[in-house]
Amino acid sequence: MQTDELIAHLTGELEPVRGAEVVRILAAGLALGILGSALLMAVTIGIRPDIIQAMGGGAFWLKFTYTLVIAILGLKLVERMGRPGTDASWPALLIAVPVVALMSMMAMQMMPADSATRHALLMGHSADVCSVLIAGLALPLFAGLFWSLRRLAPTRLTEAGAAAGLLAGSAAATIYAFHCTESTATFIAIWYTAGIALTTLMGAGLGRFLLRW
């Protein structure tokens, strides 16, 4: 086709674009992902039976806030990654803030403790499954967010995949907080962070293959 014809064709099918198109696409993928992950958890490992009491204490909200803050930054990152020519360095750098804050709380718990207590703080009672369960719960979120990103225009696919993985992992970890009965800053700082890191790496690895458009 001649370029003039192509331009005439594209011009002919021009329709006004709604301002919030990107937000709507992201919201749809994220909402489906959250719904899928929450359902997946409800039918597999379930919500902790004492969730109502747990929500009255600080440990639940520490977990919830930590992962939610990362998820909000992750959403900002994904949104920027979906738009060509957009710098995403500030939301990426800001992720260090909640991580360093929780790591500091961990240091304050660990430093005065003796070695048996340290081991208990570090391993809790679910260290072997926590990160893996978070990554598993992240799968529906992964699917939803990759679907959204493909409808946008990611131009750095590895980074865009990592951003989607970070958001999928941190949102899944927020959902996982309704199941998990661990309550120490140390455990969360290590194993929740590891779960989110795992999904971030998965996203970075898959981005190149799944996000092409």
Added chain:
Amino acid sequence: MIPQEAEYRSWMLAALAGDAAAYRMLLQGLTRHLRGYYAKRLGAAAAEDAMQETLIAIHAKRATYDPARPFTAWVYGIARYKLVDEYRRTKRAAAVSLDDAGDLFGADEAEAASAKRDVEKLLARLPQAKRDLVRAVKLDGHSIAEAAARTGMSETSVKVTVHRALKSLGEELGDNHADR
């Protein structure tokens, strides 16, 4: 700041609101930059395809432009993505990381000037009468009928003369390539 930013951005904003005339100006303007950008990196033949594909991508993904950010950076992001995509398809090593949007929006004038020089060099090989006819019909956009009326030739002989002139130039070009 890229010099074309303000003008292109205003066309883009109008196009997003549904203004087809502004959209045509925008796409026509971008075509020049994209053709030069890809010609330098992919060669003239592949450049045309890459340029059209990028126009289609710009169209399909136009909702991802954030009006708060530079339009030229957005276009460059897409152009570069399509370039990398093309390298990946043809398994060439990608070495595009040192570019920036300035390479896209600075490229076209130099490219156009050098293309024009090449055409003039080629035309100089033709006899005067043929050269004028080719220039009138193929470069200046006159119709065969106009050229015929101006030179007093029949339309058929104008057509044949232009055709033969282009063919002989094409053969010379072919020889040149064979020499290398």
